Amino acid sequence: FAPSAFTYNTMKAPASSSSLNMALPEGVTPIIIGVAADSGCGKSTFMRRLTNIFGGDVVGPLGGGFGAPGGWETNTLVSDLTTVICLDDYHLNDRNGRKVTGLTALNPLENNFDLMYEQVKALKEGKTVSKPIYNHVNGTLDTPETIEPTPIIIFEGLHPMHDDRVRDLLDFTLYLDISPDVKLNWKIQRDMEERGHSLESIMASIEARKPDFDAYIDPQKKLSDMIIEVLPTNLDKEDKKTLRVRCIQKEGVPDFAPCYLFDSGSTIEWTPSPEKLSSPAPGIKLKSGPEEYFGSKCQVVEMDGNFDNLQELVYIESALSNTKTKFYGELTQAMLALADAPGSNNGTGLMQTLAAFAIRDLYEKKSAQAAKAKKESTTAAAAA
Numbered sequence: 001f002a003p004s005a006f007t008y009n010t011m012k013a014p015a016s017s018s019s020l021n022m023a024l025p026e027g028v029t030p031i032i033i034g035v036a037a038d039s040g041c042g043k044s045t046f047m048r049r050l051t052n053i054f055g056g057d058v059v060g061p062l063g064g065g066f067g068a069p070g071g072w073e074t075n076t077l078v079s080d081l082t083t084v085i086c087l088d089d090y091h092l093n094d095r096n097g098r099k100v101t102g103l104t105a106l107n108p109l110e111n112n113f114d115l116m117y118e119q120v121k122a123l124k125e126g127k128t129v130s131k132p133i134y135n136h137v138n139g140t141l142d143t144p145e146t147i148e149p150t151p152i153i154i155f156e157g158l159h160p161m162h163d164d165r166v167r168d169l170l171d172f173t174l175y176l177d178i179s180p181d182v183k184l185n186w187k188i189q190r191d192m193e194e195r196g197h198s199l200e201s202i203m204a205s206i207e208a209r210k211p212d213f214d215a216y217i218d219p220q221k222k223l224s225d226m227i228i229e230v231l232p233t234n235l236d237k238e239d240k241k242t243l244r245v246r247c248i249q250k251e252g253v254p255d256f257a258p259c260y261l262f263d264s265g266s267t268i269e270w271t272p273s274p275e276k277l278s279s280p281a282p283g284i285k286l287k288s289g290p291e292e293y294f295g296s297k298c299q300v301v302e303m304d305g306n307f308d309n310l311q312e313l314v315y316i317e318s319a320l321s322n323t324k325t326k327f328y329g330e331l332t333q334a335m336l337a338l339a340d341a342p343g344s345n346n347g348t349g350l351m352q353t354l355a356a357f358a359i360r361d362l363y364e365k366k367s368a369q370a371a372k373a374k375k376e377s378t379t380a381a382a383a384a
Ligand SMILES: Nc1ncnc2c1ncn2[C@@H]1O[C@H](COP(=O)(O)OP(=O)(O)OP(=O)(O)O)[C@@H](O)[C@H]1O
Pocket: 009, 037, 038, 039, 040, 041, 042, 043, 044, 045, 046, 186, 187, 189, 190, 342, 343, 344, 348, 349
């Protein structure tokens, strides 16, 4: 049984709190990434792309054994280098408790930011923590699980950037900004077609969450280093399925150089040759250039439309610079490895994969800096 990030919300952790993930190498400070999005906006899919880039087996939460008698639900996903922690685990009250307060889980008052801060800080310092678990099946707060730090720790969920103390600890932040129409389509696909919910209940749930989403979740996009915006296509106003995806990358983020098409600083609109990249109607168009996003200077790469043949993506890869890949074709290869994942024929998969390479690059730069600093301090100590 090979676990995938698609299943991690329902995996069972072993009753034991032992962990099989790789110990943190001496002197390495974990890098901490925040990924913010509403529920049902593609976080699990993105996590799957990210852990795929880092390689190593996804050993399952706390080292496998899930499904063991007496195991419990966990939201944590552990692989060799990465640990993905779901911030739902920091809900203050269980589902019944929220019925009493009358507040939604999106409201900051329903989340324990003091504990979140303490645990993000401890993990960043290389310490082990005992983290609560929010059980989405029962709506209960379950027995905490032991989390040991790995070199990369990802905090994904509703509020990674809401609390200043937590935000200051994050080395890189990402927001998945899914437009309301697209969000509804994805919800219908999952909750109606796969989970048997009615259209009315899906619409009612989105409506009920909207005020708190607007007040507490959406504002985090302004604070993010990278925003992946998913919108309906501009190529055909009648087309409700095709997506336009924009990767908004802030300038001036330490150790992060934005990706662009053809020429840095230029504004480019590009319709790839249909001989080299076949696409179904309404076609495909790319753009790249500098923009302002809520007062910050950014570099934006955009793809509108779908492609027919994933192998041909290498043509687009050849036009992209600063992808942080290690060899030509690695981007296409990473997309091909997860060809079955949602968004593999459009800009959502492409931009998520670019984000994953950016995070790998950041990790490698920070590790190299830590190794250099350690060597210098050892040399200085020996000389003294
Ligand atoms: N790029 C995409 N293209 C098309 N559909 C997508 C894409 N990403 C996600 N979806 C759809 O949205 C659904 C939710 O995606 P996913 O489970 O990754 O979101 P999530 O943010 O992890 O959700 P939750 O927080 O509720 O667990 C998927 O089942 C799929 O139907």
